[in-house]
Amino acid sequence: MSPEVIAALIGLTGIIIGAIPTYLFMRQKGAAEVDKLRAEAEKTRAEAEKIKAELKGDASPVGGPKERLIVSDSNVRFDLSLEERLDAARTVDLLGYNLKSLLQATRELIANAVERGTTVRIVLVDIQSLSAQIFGKHTNRPHLLVPDWIAALEHIRDIRRLLEEKPMVNGRLEVRVTDWIPSCSLILINANEEDGVAKVSIHPLTFRQPSSGRTSFILEREHNPRAFEFFSKGFDVLWKEDSEIWDGSIPQISVIR
Numbered sequence: 124m125s126p127e128v129i130a131a132l133i134g135l136t137g138i139i140i141g142a143i144p145t146y147l148f149m150r151q152k153g154a155a156e157v158d159k160l161r162a163e164a165e166k167t168r169a170e171a172e173k174i175k176a177e178l179k180g181d182a183s184p185v186g187g188p189k190e191r192l193i194v195s196d197s198n199v200r201f202d203l204s205l206e207e208r209l210d211a212a213r214t215v216d217l218l219g220y221n222l223k224s225l226l227q228a229t230r231e232l233i234a235n236a237v238e239r240g241t242t243v244r245i246v247l248v249d250i251q252s253l254s255a256q257i258f259g260k261h262t263n264r265p266h267l268l269v270p271d272w273i274a275a276l277e278h279i280r281d282i283r284r285l286l287e288e289k290p291m292v293n294g295r296l297e298v299r300v301t302d303w304i305p306s307c308s309l310i311l312i313n314a315n316e317e318d319g320v321a322k323v324s325i326h327p328l329t330f331r332q333p334s335s336g337r338t339s340f341i342l343e344r345e346h347n348p349r350a351f352e353f354f355s356k357g358f359d360v361l362w363k364e365d366s367e368i369w370d371g372s373i374p375q376i377s378v379i380r
Contacts, residue, residue: 201322201341205229205310208320209236212312215243216358219308220258220326222247223271226278233296234285240293246358246366247275251374252302261330276373283371299366314355319344321354 209215209232217225222245226233237243248254250272259265279298286292310322324339344351 201310201320206232208312209233209241212236212241213316214312214314215241216309216311216314216355216362217243217245218305218311218358218361219246220248220305221272221275222308223275223278225310226275226282230278230281231285234282234289237282237286237294237296238289238292242295243297244362245279245296245298246305246361247272247298247300247369248304249300249302249367252300254302254304257304258330263331273373276369279369280371280373298369299362300369301361301366303361303365305361309354309358311355311358314358317344319351319355321351323354 209229215233215236219225226245233243248258250269255268255272258268262268279296282296286296305326307326308324311319312321313319314321321342322339323342325337327334327337342351342354
């Protein structure tokens, strides 16, 4: 073998030997990249499964009960049984802008419930607060604002009159007003009991939008403990810290335009 060939073979061998560490390094790096991609894919898959579960209403903490949310536009299921719920309620919490229609329909039911021993708490927006001015600025029907609020207060006065006519009242009717604008209306039955249930109705994004057809949902403490606690505790905070006792007067104020 000629010296030239031997020299070439030696040089080739050196190149091969020098390339081995580089090859091993690149292979190791490639494996690491593959592992990284695999881990990211698993993470993405897990997040997708979580979102899918939440959309189905089955998301819950590990070991906790599955939560089931009942969403409805009409809430016929709840409203048809409202009289029955009031008959058996230990506590009733009501929240809304004015609750005129609800109070008109349930005046006698509420009075009867209080007579039996139910504690009823009602929170309405204060028509003499800054909130009223905000409503007046952002409504298409400012002429109806004050009449609706006054009608709601008159319904509450009617309930008090019904209670005054009863020989014995074992429960309580308490009414407060707030200058806060709540994001929802709320009917909360037995807030601190295992059989607690709530109807939550989401207010329109703008006051100019009709409230008809708004989305509402039913929460049951048994099936929706976290969401139920969120709203029940929120009502307690509003009641204790962000509202004042209604003095029973029905103010006569001019329509805000």
